[in-house]
Amino acid sequence: MEKPRSVAELAKLAVVSYEPNIAIRFYFRSADQLLKQARVYKLEHDWERAYILHMKYTNLCLSELPKHPEYKHVENKANVRVMKRNCLEALESMEQMKPVLDNAYNTYIKKIEEAEKLEKATSIANQTTQWQSQQRSVDVSNPSKEWSLQDALKGVAGVGYDDGERTSTTGYPQTKADYPSLSLHNQSDGFVYQPTLGHQQTLIQSPQIPPKILQRPSLPPKIPIDRPRDIISPELPPKIKLDNNEVVHRTGVTTDASTERGEPLRELLLPKGLQSRFLSIANNNTRNKIETCGILAGTLKNNILKITTLIIPKQTGTPDTCTTENEEDLFDIQDKHDLLTFGWIHTHPTQSCFLSSVDLHTHCSYQLMLPEAIAIVCAPAHTPNFGIFRLTDPPGLDVISNCKKTPAFHPHPDLPIYTGADKGGHVSVSDYDFLVLDVRDKK
Numbered sequence: 001m002e003k004p005r006s007v008a009e010l011a012k013l014a015v016v017s018y019e020p021n022i023a024i025r026f027y028f029r030s031a032d033q034l035l036k037q038a039r040v041y042k043l044e045h046d047w048e049r050a051y052i053l054h055m056k057y058t059n060l061c062l063s064e065l066p067k068h069p070e071y072k073h074v075e076n077k078a079n080v081r082v083m084k085r086n087c088l089e090a091l092e093s094m095e096q097m098k099p100v101l102d103n104a105y106n107t108y109i110k111k112i113e114e115a116e117k118l119e120k121a122t123s124i125a126n127q128t129t130q131w132q133s134q135q136r137s138v139d140v141s142n143p144s145k146e147w148s149l150q151d152a153l154k155g156v157a158g159v160g161y162d163d164g165e166r167t168s169t170t171g172y173p174q175t176k177a178d179y180p181s182l183s184l185h186n187q188s189d190g191f192v193y194q195p196t197l198g199h200q201q202t203l204i205q206s207p208q209i210p211p212k213i214l215q216r217p218s219l220p221p222k223i224p225i226d227r228p229r230d231i232i233s234p235e236l237p238p239k240i241k242l243d244n245n246e247v248v249h250r251t252g253v254t255t256d257a258s259t260e261r262g263e264p265l266r267e268l269l270l271p272k273g274l275q276s277r278f279l280s281i282a283n284n285n286t287r288n289k290i291e292t293c294g295i296l297a298g299t300l301k302n303n304i305l306k307i308t309t310l311i312i313p314k315q316t317g318t319p320d321t322c323t324t325e326n327e328e329d330l331f332d333i334q335d336k337h338d339l340l341t342f343g344w345i346h347t348h349p350t351q352s353c354f355l356s357s358v359d360l361h362t363h364c365s366y367q368l369m370l371p372e373a374i375a376i377v378c379a380p381a382h383t384p385n386f387g388i389f390r391l392t393d394p395p396g397l398d399v400i401s402n403c404k405k406t407p408a409f410h411p412h413p414d415l416p417i418y419t420g421a422d423k424g425g426h427v428s429v430s431d432y433d434f435l436v437l438d439v440r441d442k443k
Contacts, residue, residue: 004107006101013052013056016055016056019368019401019402020062020069021404024068024177026368026369027060027065028079029362030367030368031083033341034057034060035057035090038050039054042054044302048101051097051101054094054097054337055346056085057087060093061087062084083336093225112152118256120369124425128325129437137317137399151441185335256425260392261394263393265372265426266344266426268372268427269304269306269432270296270374270388270427271307272429272430274345275376275378276308277436278292279347279378279380282347282378289316289350290319291318291319291320291323291345291346293322293346294345295341296310296329296344296345297310297337297340297341297342299339305372309314309436309437311334312436312438313326313327313330314330319407322346325348333437337437341373342370342372343363343376344366344376345377345378346378347378348377348378349380351380353377353384353387354377355377355418357376357409358415360391360396360412363375363390363391363418366390367390368397371393372390373390374421387420388420388422389418389419389421390421392418395413395417399413399415
């Protein structure tokens with residue numbers, strides 16, 4: 001289970017910007033894509049992703065696009081009105097999700113704090129137990145005895161004794177100490193003689209009894225409160241109960257793929273038969289050396305992007321270019337079928353499999369709308385004859401979005417501007433059915 005993020009952390013992930021060189025109509029479509037994805041995540045109760053995309057939508061529509069040089073043009077007033085109306089929906093959704101996000105985050109933090117307290121208490125208990133074990137070991141190997149003068153004087157020369165024998169100052173054992181009396185009685189004449197100073201008799205005083213030594217147990221070592229910790233945060237259970245007892249299942253399907261700047265890329269499913277089906281549709285143009293293009297559209301579910309529909313729009317083509325016409329009709333078709341735009345596909349009947357400078361500018365508008373957007377090139381007369389590409393980010397997306405040159409063929413800096421999308425690891429080819437919508441004029 002992923003660590004819940006606070007509302008403040010989610011807000012940092014919702015930063016968006018615009019490039020004045022990109023036509024505002026592409027940003028209108030990008031905003032529409034953001035809102036559609038946000039609605040899906042909200043329905044799936046994927047609150048974090050829903051919150052981020054709703055905030056991205058409001059930031060783009062209310063803060064960034066008003067700075068665009070085309071924002072106040074008359075032809076854009078209708079789109080601006082739609083965006084402002086949708087912003088009310090986005091703001092309301094964010095208000096509804098905020099308490100849920102706060103509850104999940106606070107619950108997680110509380111669990112972390114409880115884990116830290118438990119870890120600290122366990123550490124103290126373990127150290128105390130270890131110390132007590134060491135003390136018991138010392139007590140068994142050297143048991144304490146009751147203090148006695150006899151034991152204290154044991155081994156003191158002339159006073160103590162060993163093994164029941166008394167020892168004189170000369171080192172010879174004696175059975176009885178022969179100390180002279182202070183007054184001597186002469187048995188021959190009956191006179192009592194007092195000792196003289198000349199004898200210089202030394203009086204031996206017994207040593208004082210030392211005080212009893214209290215054997216107090218030493219305290220266990222103190223554990224600093226602010227010691228370094230290496231605490232492993234416990235994982236949250238797979239379900240989070242909300243205040244209204246609603247059980248929320250998180251949709252956490254992700255890939256290890258990311259952009260060059262480290263932003264994660266969602267998995268994009270591509271139908272296995274897409275290439276052959278598209279080439280069969282473009283066959284007449286390919287034989288006449290005219291490019292053909294199609295739009296890759298699909299759905300979002302459980303954080304997986306799935307291409308479900310190939311749209312062949314009205315278009316004009318040359319041996320080196322292909323341009324869609326009546327884009328508003330194309331947008332209406334996608335809105336009618338509730339489809340998201342995941343990229344485009346086109347043929348190179350006379351060229352090899354690569355992205356030309358014109359292709360790079362075309363794909364830039366798709367990838368600005370969706371980081372996972374792909375460009376597929378089919379070059380049936382060359383090897384390899386099929387490629388899936390995306391702009392690098394950075395430097396490719398920045399270089400192309402800031403390029404002010406005309407759409408005609410022109411050189412770009414010698415940098416890795418695009419790369420194989422399959423190398424990023426977010427494109428998966430699967431065998432499933434898909435729909436083809438050919439809306440070209442039938443002749």
